[in-house]
Amino acid sequence: MRLSYVLPLALFAVVAVALGIGLTLNPRLIPSALIDKPVPDFSLPPIDGRPDGLAAADLRTGEVAIVNVFASWCGPCRIEHPLLMEVARSGEVPVHGINYKDLPRNAMAWLKRYGDPYRRVGSDRNGRVSIDWGIYGVPETFVVDRRGRIAFKHVGPMMPEDMHQRILPLVRELQDR
Amino acid sequence: MIQAFHRFLLLAAASCVVSLAAPPAAVAIGVDRPLPDPALEARARAIHKQLRCLVCQNQSIDDSNADLARDLRVLVRERISLGDSDAEVLDFVVDRYGDWVLLDPPLNVRTFALWLGPAALLLLGAGFAIAVFRPQRRSPEPASDALTPEERARVKALLERDGDAS
Numbered sequence: 001m002r003l004s005y006v007l008p009l010a011l012f013a014v015v016a017v018a019l020g021i022g023l024t025l026n027p028r029l030i031p032s033a034l035i036d037k038p039v040p041d042f043s044l045p046p047i048d049g050r051p052d053g054l055a056a057a058d059l060r061t062g063e064v065a066i067v068n069v070f071a072s073w074c075g076p077c078r079i080e081h082p083l084l085m086e087v088a089r090s091g092e093v094p095v096h097g098i099n100y101k102d103l104p105r106n107a108m109a110w111l112k113r114y115g116d117p118y119r120r121v122g123s124d125r126n127g128r129v130s131i132d133w134g135i136y137g138v139p140e141t142f143v144v145d146r147r148g149r150i151a152f153k154h155v156g157p158m159m160p161e162d163m164h165q166r167i168l169p170l171v172r173e174l175q176d177r
Numbered sequence: 178m179i180q181a182f183h184r185f186l187l188l189a190a191a192s193c194v195v196s197l198a199a200p201p202a203a204v205a206i207g208v209d210r211p212l213p214d215p216a217l218e219a220r221a222r223a224i225h226k227q228l229r230c231l232v233c234q235n236q237s238i239d240d241s242n243a244d245l246a247r248d249l250r251v252l253v254r255e256r257i258s259l260g261d262s263d264a265e266v267l268d269f270v271v272d273r274y275g276d277w278v279l280l281d282p283p284l285n286v287r288t289f290a291l292w293l294g295p296a297a298l299l300l301l302g303a304g305f306a307i308a309v310f311r312p313q314r315r316s317p318e319p320a321s322d323a324l325t326p327e328e329r330a331r332v333k334a335l336l337e338r339d340g341d342a343s
Contacts (some may be wrong), residue, residue: 008305015298033275040273101244127248134273136231136245148237 031133032153039067039148040132044122048104050111054096054122060148064174066167067142069098069130072110074138076157083163088117092134093171097121099132100138143156144168145174209249212258221254224266228253228278237280 034040043055059065068084070077088095097118099107104123111118124130133142136155143152152170154162212218225239232243239249249270256266267279278284284292324332 005309008302009310011301020330027234030277031275033271033273111329127245131245131248131252131273134275136274 002063012122027153032135032150034134034150035153037150039142039144039150040129042099042122042129042132044124044129047099047102047107047121047123049108050116050121052120054098054120056148056151058120059095059144064093064146064171065144066093066171067093067098067144068095068098069138069140069142071100071138072104072106074100077139078114079118079157080139080141080159083158083160084117085115087163088119088169092168093175094119097156098133098135099123100135101125101127124148135175141167143170143174155170181266207255209247209250212254214258217257218254220263220338221250221257224253224263227267227280228270231274231278278293 011164022077039056039059041056044053045059046053054067059067065079068083070081084095095117097120100123101124106119108121122129127135133140139157141154141158142150145151150175152167154167160169182215190235197337212221222239226237228238230236230238230241230246230249232245233241236246240248242343253266253270256269257321261269270278276285282288
């Protein structure tokens with residue numbers, strides 16, 4: 001008999017906690033459908049004036065890599081840019097770029113002004129390849145494992161804690177595998 | 178002054194939107210134009226209405242002005258004119274963006290709570306309501322209002338006793 005009084009209360013508590021956690025989630029973050037899947041087949045030319053475009057084969061070299069989607073017209077990209085510069089300087093993991101819907105001269109000027117952390121950059125002028133990557137905003141950042149599978153995706157500008165507490169630890173873990 | 182205001186607008190826009198500022202309009206996958214064949218265009222529009230815009234989230238790509246929505250509209254038309262079935266086109270988009278892009282999400286392992294949760298909670302609640310509010314029967318009620326022979330005898334005895342006393 002006592003149970004019929006306690007149980008609804010317990011159920012209410014469970015539902016309230018579940019919904020409460022739901023409220024703290026960011027609805028703009030859409031889980032990637034590509035986690036643990038191989039990177040899409042793609043091949044992008046370099047930005048005019050820069051060597052080395054980016055293709056799927058470049059991500060299947062047995063090396064863990066960071067792939068960052070950026071554009072010169074994207075304000076938030078500037079926020080995370082110093083972090084990418086820092087990683088590039090450390091040489092810990094190669095950073096590749098996908099330049100999303102950008103004019104080559106704008107992209108080149110942007111890289112010249114803020115620094116070029118990228119080993120290879122593919123120029124996705126019409127955004128078609130980015131759709132294959134499931135991109136819906138810029139910046140987005142992927143971690144690709146040794147076998148060329150997408151291990152992680154970050155949407156929006158990376159903050160120092162995203163880089164140092166999630167992305168780099170994951171990179172090291174994947175490198176040790 | 179005006180320039181300062183522009184700068185403010187720019188900053189505000191940059192900070193509230195996770196990017197998705199309009200890229201240079203000249204670059205797009207194709208032209209957002211109806212297909213020449215009305216039957217194919219009708220299929221494309223029907224698919225557009227089923228796909229959720231990733232940028233504005235509560236609009237379909239048919240309704241949305243977002244750049245990415247336009248690109249996806251063009252892609253859907255392209256796949257349809259290449260001979261894809263409706264299901265193939267939807268799969269093409271779901272492969273890239275997940276079930277999330279479907280305005281009518283399918284019932285599967287990841288979404289069963291979404292579909293069955295409300296019904297389960299309702300049933301559970303109803304079960305408890307019935308259990309709690311049902312009249313409590315502490316002792317079995319007599320099957321009928323008619324008196325049993327023992328009761329009849331007792332009533333008779335009581336009445337006779339009362340009759341004697343008066």
